[in-house]
Amino acid sequence: MRYAIRAAFFDFPARLADPAQASGHARYIEEGVLLIDHGKIVQLLEWEERTQVPDWEEYEYLDLRGKIIFPGFIDTHIHFPQIGMVGSWGEQLLEWLEEYTFPAEIDYQDRAFATEMAAKFLDQCLENGTTTALIFGSVHEGSTDALFEAAEHREMRIIAGKVMMDRFVPDALCEKVAESYQQTKNLIERWHNKGRLSYALTPRFAPTSTPELLAAVGRLKREYPDVWLQTHLSENPQEIAWVRELFPDQQDYLSVYHHYGLTGPRSVFAHCLHLEEAEWQCLARSDSAISFCPTSNLFLGSGLFNLRKAHQHNVKIGMGTDIGAGTSFSLLRTLSEAYKVQQLQHYALTVAEAFYHATLGGAVSLSLDDKIGNFLPGKEADFIVIDCAVTPLQTLRQARCRDIWERLFVLMTLGDERNIRQTWVNGRCAFQRHNN
Template sequence: MRYAIRASFFDFTSRVDDVTFASQHARYIEDGLLLINQGKIDALFEWQNRDQSPQWHDYTLYDLRGKLIMPGFIDTHIHFPQIGMVGSWGEQLLEWLEEYTFPAESEYQNTAFAEQMASTFLEQCLENGTTSALIFGSVHPGATEALFAAAEQREMRIIAGKVMMDRFVPEALCEEVSESYQQTKQLIERWHNKGRLHYALTPRFAPTSTPALLSAVSQLKREYPDVWIQTHLSENPQEIAWVNELFPEHHNYLAVYHHYALTGPKSVFAHCLHLEESEWQCLAETESSISFCPTSNLFLGSGLFNLRKAHQHKVNIGMGTDIGAGTSFSILRTLSEAYKVQQLQHYSLTVAEAYYHATLGGAVSLSLDDKIGSFMPGKEADFIVIDFAVTPLQTLRQSRCRDIWERLFVLMTLGDERNIRQTWVNGRCAFQRHEMHA
């Protein structure tokens, strides 16, 4: 349980309040030594300074020179029961839910099937370098149990919750409010803060939630104030118009959630593509976070996220793959799409900002930055070992890079899961790719 790893390292040493200066918080050590003890970071220093900690000789040494190690990726919005429908053709959000999502999620009433898929889902996360995630379950409590059990076995730090919905869904997925409340309460009692596991209250979105259900979610938040809340917000213009019809007493979409006290530091809203100014202000004032999901936003034709606006209001941002509207578990691919989405809005996403949102910034958005997201002493040892070049094109392009920033940008734009050589979780290697590249 005590390891010393020699490699190159990249992380952010402190929270970034203004992403314009993200690079000033970054740390790159070309030849460094990382000490891990009982799943925690002991120290990170230059190889030439290793004798400042003479006890490093007592650690098992792994020599990974030529590889880059960075904190594990953090996925702030992903759907566990949608892995089997990734890449489903056609339709926009509401039609897509009816055509593909609800039938796929109905399969998870079978607990044996859910257990099998939970293992597949988390292995996909690890293969893509994702060590922590905020995860939507299905409406079935047994499926959420299966997900938590699989994550506990792998020692992953995840936040997850059973979806809650009581209208406008197929009968097989529709709950009674009292049933939803009781099942969620039991899941919280069983799994929240158990080891590295946390619970998120998960109303799917306002249209599938009656006022009675939203009141039940609010009651659960009062009873368990340290749980998280995750839901969707302003993904699609048709969806927004529907919310306005269903909740005419509230002046906008976010006001519905805010009325039920579902905003706050541990509330994460996915998408947020078509917000009014007052909604931006509410997110900022309540310290709520946004999950930026560029791949799914493009796939469903939902819109372009205004990252510049989020920065102006100082709203914390994390990256989300949004499997299964998103088409890849890879945060590298997600960052590539994020760059293109911002280019369309004349905002050039910097390399430092991109990787910040994928690592420490994602941890900040989930209120977990005291535990994960960097190599500061005492943090949990969740990290990935990266090959910069695993294809002929990557090899050519990397050979022409002038500095670490250019190398990271090429990794972000040309890279994918094949670049992830190893994924370490809680101080142990949880995934190793067999095809190694020197």
């Protein structure tokens, strides 16, 4: 339970007021040692400073020279019941939900099936270097129990919730408001703040929520003020037009959620591609966060997220794979797509900013930066061991890199799950890749 791990290390020691300036605030230790004691970080030192550790002999020494260790990746938007329909062809958001998503989620009424899929889902997260995730469940109470049980077994830090929806969905997925409220309350009582587990109120999005359901979500948020809230916002122009029809008394899409008290420091809104100025201002005032999901946005043809605008309004940003509209659990692949999305808008996303959003920035967006996101003493020991050259092309390209920034940019643009050699959760190795 006590380890001294020798490798190179990369993190951000402090949260950033302006992520666009991340390059000047990163910490890279080429020859370092990380001390871990019973799941917590004791210290990150330069290798030559190890002589200052009085109880050095009590640590199990692990030599991982040649690898770079990062804080664990944080996925701020992902759907547990969509793992089986990733890569479904040919539709945009609303049609895609009807054709693929809702039929897939009906299967999760079977608790045994949900238990099997929860194991596969979380193992995919670990294999891809994701140690913390904000997760949409299905509408079923039992399947959400199965997800929490699987995460508890793996000692993962997750925030999750059963989806709440009471209209415009198949009968097999449609709830009554009282039923949705009570089942959500049951799950909060069972799982919220149990070890490393937390609960997120999860209304799917405004179109599948009657005013009565949104009022019930707001009631739960008042009753349990330390829970999180996650939902979708402004992903698709058709969706936005539909929200205007369904809620004609509200100024804009975000106003629907704000009206029912659903914005705030622990509220995370996925996508946010077509926001109006008033919505940006509301997100900033309420200290709400956005999950940027580039692979999903490109796959469904939804639009391009304006990262520069988020910086201008000082809105917190995390990265989301958005499985299953997103096509990979890998946050390395997700960051690569994020770079391309910003290039199309003439914003040159630096590799430092990208990794900030995937690590400490993600923790900030989830209000978890006191627990995870970097290698400060006392933080939970969630981290990933990365090999930057696991393919012939990566090996060739890495050999020609001039500095650490170029090495990390090549990792980000050419890398994938194969680069994740180990994933550590709560101070233990939870995944190890034995070959490519």
